[in-house]
Amino acid sequence: MNSKQLDMLCSAIFLVFGGVMLKFSLSIRHIIPTDVGSGYVPIFLSICILITAGAKLVLTLLDKKPAKAATKSESDLVGGLGTVGLMLLYVIAFEPVGFLLSSMVYLFAQILLMSNSENRKPVLFAVISVALPLGIALLFAYVIKMPLPVGILGF
C-alpha cells in the first residue's frame, strides 16, 4: 500500500471507531441531574474523532501530490506471525499453566525463532530459558514477596 492508501485506511478505521464509540456513549445513563453525566465527555470525544478522521480523509482525497510508494521491506511473515503467535500462547498460558513453565517454554521457542543458523545455540538457549524464569520467580517469591502465578501444576 502507498502512503495515500494507508492514510485513507487509517481515517476509515478511526471513522468506524468514532461511530462505534458514539453509539455506546449515547447509551450511558445520566443519573445526577446537576452533572453533565458520564456520557458527556465520551460523546464529545467520539464527535472529535469523527470530525478529525473525516478531515484527514477529505484532505488525503484532495491531495493532488503523487503518493509515496511503500518502501519494500524484507519482512518475514513467519517471523512476525510466529512471534505474535508465541506471545499470544504465552499470555494465555501465563496464569493457568503458571509463570515458570510458560516462561521457560516461551523463552526457548522465541529465542529459537529469532536466532539464525549462525548464532543458534540450543544448549545455551535452554540454560537461559530455565535459569531466568527461575531467578525471577525466586526474586518475586522471597525478596519482593509477591508470588507470580503457580498454575495448575503447582509451580
Added chain:
Amino acid sequence: MEMFTTAIGNVFNPMCLFLIWGGTMLGIVFGSIPGLSATMAVVLFLPLTFGMEPTMGLALLVGLYMGGISGGLISAILLKIPGTPSSISTVFDGGPMAERGEAGRALGVGSIIGIVALIFISPLLAKVCLLFGATEYFAVAVFSLTIIAALSGKDMLKGLLAGLFGLALSMVGMAPVDAMSRFTFGNYQLLSGFDITVLLIGVFAVTDIVQAGIGRRHLADGFEKKTYHLKGYGLSVKEFITQIPNFIISSVIGIVIGILPGIGGSTGGLLAYTAEKSRSKYPEKFGTGIIDGVIASETANNAVIGGSMVPLLCMGIPGNTVAAIFLGGLLVHGISPGPLIFQNSGEYVYGIYLALIVSTIFMVIFERLGLPIFTKLLDIPKHILLPIIMVMCCVGAFSSDSRAFDVMCVLAFAMVGLLFKTFKLPSTPLIIGFILGPMFEENLRRALMASHGDWTTFVTHPISCVFLVVAVVFCTLTVRKNLKEKKAAEAKGEAFDTAEEEG
C-alpha cells in the same frame, strides 16, 4: 536552628545513612524494572518503617522514593522501555543515544534544584496551591493536552487522532463522580480501566519485539559489542554550562507540576521536553538522541519529587501516589502535615530535607558506579535479549495489579502500537491523552457542578483563564509553525514527510 542541629545529628549517623543508601539502591532497582515502580517500592517497605525511629523510617522512604523515580531512566535509556511513567520522555532521546554507544552520557543527570526549591520556597508555593480548584485543574489539563500539538510531528491531524484515541482509552471503566461503568462490555476486569504501566509496556516495548520478530533475519546485522564513553558523568564542563538554562527551566516545570496534585512526573517530564524542544535552536534533532532531551526530561522528573513534597508537608495534600503513601508514613510516625508542621515537627521536616540531599548524592554515585553493569545489558545479542524483555514485560504487567488480564492487555496494546507504526501515527500523544483523560473529565464535571452548569466559570476564574489563553496561544503558534514549514518544504519542491519523529 536547634531543630536543624537535631536533624543533622539524626540523619548523619551510620544507621540512618545506611538506610538512605539501601533505600536509594532498592528504589533504583525497582524503578529500572518495567512494571515495578517507586510507588511499589515505598508501599512494600512502609510496614518495615513502623518499628523504626521517625527520622530513620522517613529516611528509608525518602531513599526509596528518590531512587524509584530516578531508576526509571536506566531501562528508558538502555532498553527503550520507561521503567516508570515519569521516564516516558527520556526514551525519546536516551534510547537513540544508547544505540549510538552514548548510554554513559545519557545517564548522568541530577535533582538538587528540586530539593533547594522545596527547602526555600515551599511555604510560598503552598499558598498558591490553595487557590486551585476543579476549574483551575481542568484548565491545567487542557493546557497540558496542547503538548499533543507540539509532539504530533508534521501531521497534526494524525497526532490529534492519536491523542483522542488515548483519551478514549482512559474512558474505559468506572466514570469519575458517579461511578457509572462505561465501555466494559460486561467484563468486570475492565471496571478499573487500563493501567498506565500496561499501556506503556505494550505500546513502547512489546511493539518493538514484534517488529524485531518481523525483521528477525536482520537482527544479527551490525551486531558488535559497543564501546561506551564513560568518562566522568557524561557531561563536559562546557556542555554543563550550555545546559544550565535547560536545567533551570526543566526544574521549574518539574517543581510546579510536582506541586499541582494529580499530575505527576510523566507530565512534568513531557512538558519540560516539549519546552526545551520549542526553545531549542535545533528542534529537528530532538528524538534522534541528543543530551538536551534527556536532561530536560530527567531534571523535571527529579524536580517533581521536591515539588510534590511542598503541598504534602505544608498542607497535607499529596501531589502524587507515592506522596500519598509517604503521607501515610508521616501519620504513622505521629507527624501531622500542615501549616504548623515546622513548629511541631521541625526536626523531622529538616530530617526529610537532609535525607533528600543525601539520597540524591547516593543516587548519582550508585547510578554512575552501576553504569558499566547497566550498559553491559546492551551487549546481549538481540535474539536473546528481546524474548527476555518480553518475559520481564509480562512480569511487570502482572505485578502492577496482580492480574493475568493485564498481561493479555500488554499484547493487545502491542498490536495497537504496531498499527500506529504502520499508519505512521505518533504514539506519544496517545500516552498523553491517556494520562490526562481522567483529570480532564473529573475536573470538568466537578467545575460545572460547582458552577451549576455555567461554562463561563472557566474564563471568569483568573488562573483558569490564564492557562486557557496560554493553551490557545501555544496551539496557534504550533499550527502556524507547522504550516510555515509545510509551505517552505513545498516551495523547495520537497515532499512534506508526515512520518512521526519521536524516538
